[in-house]
Amino acid sequence: MSTETAAPVQMLNVQIDGVWLQFPKGTRVIEACSQAGKYIPRYCYHPKLSSPGNCRMCLIEMGMPKMGPDRKPVIGPDGKAEIGWIPRPQISCAQDIAEGMGIRTDSAMVKECRQGVMEFLLINHPLDCPICDQAGECDLQNLGFEHGSAKTRYEFDRRTFEKIDIGDKIQLHMTRCILCYRCVFTADQITNHRYHGILDRGDRSEISTYIHKSIDNDFSGNVIDVCPVGALTDKTFRFKNRVWFTKPVEAHCDCDHPNCNGKVTLWYKGEEVLRVTARKDKYGEVEEFICNACRFDKKKTSDWVIEGPRHVAHTSVISSNHYDFIPLPVVKTNLVLQEANKEQFERDTRL
Secondary structure, rough: OOOOOOOOOOOEEEEEEEEEEEOOOOHHHHHHHHHHOOOOOOOOOOOOOOOOOOOOOEEEEEEOOOOOOOOOOEEEOOEEEOOOOOOOOOEEOOEEEEOOOEEEOOHHHHHHHHHHHHHHHHOOOOOOOOHHHOOOHHHHHHHHHHOOOOOOOOOOOOOOOOEOOOOOOOEOHHHHHHOOOHHHHHHHHHHHHHOEEEEEEEHHHHEEHHHHOOOOOOOOOHHHHHHOOOEEEEEOOOOOOHHHEEEEEEOOOOOOOOOOOOOOEEEOOEEEOOOOOOOOOOOOEEEOOOOOHHHHOOOOOOHHEEEEOOOOOOHHHHHHHHHOOOOOOHHHHHHHHHHHOHHHHHHHHHO
């Protein structure tokens, strides 16, 4: 019997927006900020994939301890090392924290950089949100509203592409793509074969398959979930409904695929399952990838064990359904208020 014990995890001191915190060695800067309650906007980064560092949306201001003539950190009045700030912004998704590191997530330079990146990403993106299936759960909408400008300075023609089918269940609308590479890294790292990638260079770059090969493997549908915009869409759900008119419900099944845990979100309209997606965390990132059988072939309630309604943040447009509406105690005991809320109660039951 072995008596060896695991080595203790080394904790590093990091300053985030003026507050000193401790994180385990090896923590990504972007994850440390999230744990500290400071959400860093991102498009290309995904916690379950390697960091491509493409979109540059996660720029922060970073610094390291100042060194004195004796090559030791200069200690400030608070007993902590003084920070020497790097004059240029740094990406937070592709580097780990270090002892004494300083991070600023909301400085004037960071805000200006994010606004510039958003303007650049929207140069070729079409204004077709009213007809896009991603509307209501689109990172580009949310971050564009939060960090973008009201107008664009771009005066040239936007590049356009024809829609193509890159599989029997997936359609690529390249005109909407922001080249975040998420779908490429997903196919590269969780499937056996990757048939699509980036073709050409510069402003001619595009996601496509070589000689229009079809993306066909057990986990190909996950490229739909990781796409932060509406470039990759589910053909079985395309133009069927708006997400804020549907009711997301958590469910699971005993999936036969060894790499799929069968935990999904079912999107209902009445009693009909319109689509099945992988579960996502509060940041909209996929928690566990699911196989195509769960995603495309199981569209009946009888195929699943229902766990309950999915929690939706009140800031999301999907929460407009109020399917988890709970009347206040004062309403339960007041007939006048009950009558006034009758429509809401009926709507909640119907949804």
